[in-house]
Amino acid sequence: MSDQTQIKARSPFAEAFEMFRRNHAAVAGLVVLLLIVAVAILGPFLYPGNPFDMVWAPFTPPGQEGYLLGTDYLGRDILSLLIHGAKVSLTVGLAAAFVTVTIGITVGALAGFYRGLIEEALMRFTEFFQVLPTLLFSMVIVALFGASLTMITIAIGLVSWPAVARITRAEFLRIRELEYVTAARAGGVRNGGLIFKVILPNALPPIIVQAALMVGSAILFEAGLSFLGLTDPNVASWGQIIGSNREYILDASYTVTVPGVAIFVTVLAISLVGDGLNDALNPKLRQR
Amino acid sequence: MAFLKVLVQRIGYAVLLLIAVLVLNFTMINLAPGDVVDTIAADMGGANAELMAQIRAEYGLDQPVIVQLGSYIGRVLQFDLGYSYFYNRPVTELIFERLPATLLLVFSAQIFALVLGILLGVFAAQNPNGPLSHLVTLFALFGYAAPVFWTGILLLIAFSLKIPLFPVAGMRDVTIEGGFFPQALSVAHHLVLPMLTLGSIFIALYSRLCRASMLEVLGSDYVRTAKAKGLRPRDVVMKHALKNALPPVVTLAGLQFSAVISGAVLVETVFSWPGLGQLALTSILARDTPTILGILFFSALVVIVGNLLTDLVLRMIDPRVRGRG
Numbered sequence: 001m002s003d004q005t006q007i008k009a010r011s012p013f014a015e016a017f018e019m020f021r022r023n024h025a026a027v028a029g030l031v032v033l034l035l036i037v038a039v040a041i042l043g044p045f046l047y048p049g050n051p052f053d054m055v056w057a058p059f060t061p062p063g064q065e066g067y068l069l070g071t072d073y074l075g076r077d078i079l080s081l082l083i084h085g086a087k088v089s090l091t092v093g094l095a096a097a098f099v100t101v102t103i104g105i106t107v108g109a110l111a112g113f114y115r116g117l118i119e120e121a122l123m124r125f126t127e128f129f130q131v132l133p134t135l136l137f138s139m140v141i142v143a144l145f146g147a148s149l150t151m152i153t154i155a156i157g158l159v160s161w162p163a164v165a166r167i168t169r170a171e172f173l174r175i176r177e178l179e180y181v182t183a184a185r186a187g188g189v190r191n192g193g194l195i196f197k198v199i200l201p202n203a204l205p206p207i208i209v210q211a212a213l214m215v216g217s218a219i220l221f222e223a224g225l226s227f228l229g230l231t232d233p234n235v236a237s238w239g240q241i242i243g244s245n246r247e248y249i250l251d252a253s254y255t256v257t258v259p260g261v262a263i264f265v266t267v268l269a270i271s272l273v274g275d276g277l278n279d280a281l282n283p284k285l286r287q288r
Numbered sequence: 289m290a291f292l293k294v295l296v297q298r299i300g301y302a303v304l305l306l307i308a309v310l311v312l313n314f315t316m317i318n319l320a321p322g323d324v325v326d327t328i329a330a331d332m333g334g335a336n337a338e339l340m341a342q343i344r345a346e347y348g349l350d351q352p353v354i355v356q357l358g359s360y361i362g363r364v365l366q367f368d369l370g371y372s373y374f375y376n377r378p379v380t381e382l383i384f385e386r387l388p389a390t391l392l393l394v395f396s397a398q399i400f401a402l403v404l405g406i407l408l409g410v411f412a413a414q415n416p417n418g419p420l421s422h423l424v425t426l427f428a429l430f431g432y433a434a435p436v437f438w439t440g441i442l443l444l445i446a447f448s449l450k451i452p453l454f455p456v457a458g459m460r461d462v463t464i465e466g467g468f469f470p471q472a473l474s475v476a477h478h479l480v481l482p483m484l485t486l487g488s489i490f491i492a493l494y495s496r497l498c499r500a501s502m503l504e505v506l507g508s509d510y511v512r513t514a515k516a517k518g519l520r521p522r523d524v525v526m527k528h529a530l531k532n533a534l535p536p537v538v539t540l541a542g543l544q545f546s547a548v549i550s551g552a553v554l555v556e557t558v559f560s561w562p563g564l565g566q567l568a569l570t571s572i573l574a575r576d577t578p579t580i581l582g583i584l585f586f587s588a589l590v591v592i593v594g595n596l597l598t599d600l601v602l603r604m605i606d607p608r609v610r611g612r613g
Contacts, residue, residue: 128308130543131595133587135550136568140584143572144320220435224554227437228569239435246441246558253445260438268433 019280026276032269040090043083051080051236061254072245072255082262084236089219089266092153092237096218099157101211104164105200111165112172113195123169126162134159135224142230149232156221160214167210171203205281212274216267223263238263291603298599302592309588310364313581314357320577369585370578374571379582382567387586389459390563392475393555394548394590396483401490402541408491409498409537410530416503424495431492436551440485440558447481454481457560482559486551490544497540501533508532535606542598545591 010018020026053076061070070078111122138155145151175181176199184198223239225231231240238259245255344350351359363370369379412421448456455461460474505511506529514528515521553565560566564583571579 128305130546131305131588131591132309132312132584133546133549133553133591135553136565136584136587139553139568139572140316140580143575143580144316144577216433220433223435224437224550227435227554228557230572239437242435242438242441249441249445250449256438256441257445260435260441263435263438264433267435268429271429271432 016280020276023276023279025272026279029269029272029276032265033273036086036266036269037090039083040086043086047080047083049080051084052076052234061252070252070254072241072252078241078255078258081236081241082238082259085238085241085259086262086266088149088235088237089222089263092149092156092222093215093219095153096156096160096221097211097214099154100160100214100218101164101207103157103161105168105207107161108165108168108170109172109195109200109203112169113176113191113199119169122165126165129159130162132159135221138221138225139228139230142225147230147232149235152222152225152231155225156218160217160221164207164210164214167206168203171206172199175199175202209274209278209281212270212277216270216274219263219267219270298596302596305592306585306589307361309585310361311357313585314360317577317581318353364585369582372571372576372579374574374576374579379578382579383564383582383586386562386564386567389561390549390552390556390565391590392479393482393486393552393561393563394545394594396479397486397552398490398541398544398548398594400483401487402494402537404487405491405494406498406530406534406537408495409500410502410525410533412495412499413502413506413533414525416499421499424499428492428496431489434488435554436485436489437554437558439488440482440555443481443485444558454478459562478559478561482555482561485558486548486555489551490541490548493544494537494541498533498537501536502529505529505533531605535602535608538598538602538605542595542602545594545598546587549587549590 058071058074072078072081107122107126111119111126137159138152141155141158142151176194181194181198184194189198222231222237223242226237226239227243229240229243231237241259242256245252249256341350349356367380369383371377372379372382375382408420408424408427412418412424415421444456447453455478459478460471461478464470464474506525511524511529514524519528549565552563553568555561556563556565557569564587568580568583570576571583
């Protein structure tokens, strides 16, 4: 009986963490993701040197001559390319998701908060961006302004934000009518304060989930661009390994399948974590 | 009549969107370093400042920006998207040559994904925790996480190289002679793998939504009524439930056109499918700006037309949309 007195109110964070912990798939995804991050950070120290250097005869099959994943058509060590590519994929993925979310939140928050003409204009603007096929649009940006990693990141962000803007706007439309917002307004909080301090924190959960998924999409996006050869040619990336080796699938299919597995596993892990966050941050959804 | 009014409104809005695409195109050309004249000069092996100024005047590049924008839009309205210095042909000609291949791929992948996605969703909803439901969930995860070009290469290795069921590349067998039917058959044969590849992303999406939508509808009162009056279970599912579960799936499919075209660019590259995506890639690598921007314009046009078609389909299957006018 004395147990009952020990029950304390838990913080929402602790509750969300508990929810997340119970989702085994999400925890597994998180573990895999952390491993990949560790490889991306520590890998270049364990595998120093330029991954573009020729180390052995081209098309050495995996496991032979000490090359765990074999060599590609230029005799480069695929494992080394993958390890160095991990950093690029993750960095571009995170940075592009950040750009996406920043633009998306700004547009969505302004549209949802101010309503009226501003909302109309911003949503038309959003619809316009949804009409342009994302990959083609980013290809055009990269083609016109150069294929540096920074430009690729900006390009991915510029074409991906509409989804975030829509979610943010929907949340703002819902929350701005709630009593605590009216109360804050009556209490003299200015518009800027209402947007950033009152509404935005409460609108964040679905945006966080979307942001997590955006990292996955951005990684896929970067892989697609570098598969097409639209990337910095001096930086190893996963899509680029596949793109440059794809003419040799008859002789050495592992040069293409293995890097694909790396992309697949990373994005899968991110999406499992995203699902877990979704369940953890929207407990109401879970009860359905 | 209400329908006609809506249609006119939609088309008017579509035209505005397209003009916005042109403005964007124009802005990008002007923001990008270098212009057409630099390209021409580079092709000629260099030119002096006087000659370059002369060429600039010829192309109207010495005019104020707003005049240039006006004449650009004016030319596009007359189906003149400029001239490709790389292919030495008008851009519209290049695009019309490649457009049918892309349209075929995009629409067949969409229809294939919709049909299979809906079927999977309907059957999975019969048993929310059954094996098919788990398969749909797994499939959805796979469809999201697998890079589409990788899926394509895997299918290529499996079904053209290891088991030679389908051709490796291209759109038709040039050695085939004869009338329409054998030609069409050859194209269909070449289409199978690209369509499967491109469709795979979207089957996942549609089947998951269709399952959720069916589950919601199956729990409603009128479905219970239909069951209670003794209709066959199959009729309840297909005639009463599916009809009401379908509109959200179709709406989602309509929103995916731009994603399907993006995927098509990668799929075309993998299977050497002679469409707009391939043209886009070669012209980007050749720095052929007029062609690239022409393709962006036409792909936006395809998305807009796709959205209009989705609207029409929604009107056919959902009387509530019709009522709204």
